[in-house]
Amino acid sequence: MHKKGQYFSFDAIIATVIFIMAIVLLLSYWHSVKLFLDYQTSDVSKETMRIASLLFVPAFPEGADCSDVENLGFANTWEDKRIRNDLLECARSDSGWLNEKLGSPYNLSIRVTNVDDETWYYIGGGIPSEATEVSNLRRAATILYEDGNTSLAVFDISVYK
Secondary structure, rough: OOOOOOOHHHHHHHHHHHHHHHHHHHHHHHHHHHHHHHHHHHOOOOHHHHHHHHHHHEOOOOOOHHHHHOOOOEEEOOOOOOEHHHHHHHHHHHHHHHHHOOOOEEEEEEEEEEEEEOOOEOOOOOOOOOOOOOEEEEEEEEEEOOOOOEEEEEEEEEEEE
């Protein structure tokens, strides 16, 4: 006695559906990882990370006034990572000074928002609508004022072409 088998049984159909779903999920994951890595290797995003890290590095020479700063950093000292308000004011008053000290080939915009009283201002102006590639990064820091007072602030750093 011979029994006939069925090629397209219910089990085979379910297995095919599961296999196709697994392939689709794998390709979707691979595509998102590839996009993320492409974004991370962009020159503009690398420059954004470099500039954002300068918030927590002291200027060279340490404790120098705006006119004497050779390499820009905004931290008070290597141990005290609070942001010096006098350097922020120099950067705010003269965006050419900021670009010169940073040595960046891209345009820069930093929005500083004081968390305590919700005030904000731009360093380097806002981002123009014709910017082709924009990379943003947000950092929170404490601003140290000349009188010794401090306030919490959020820095939205944008580098664009």
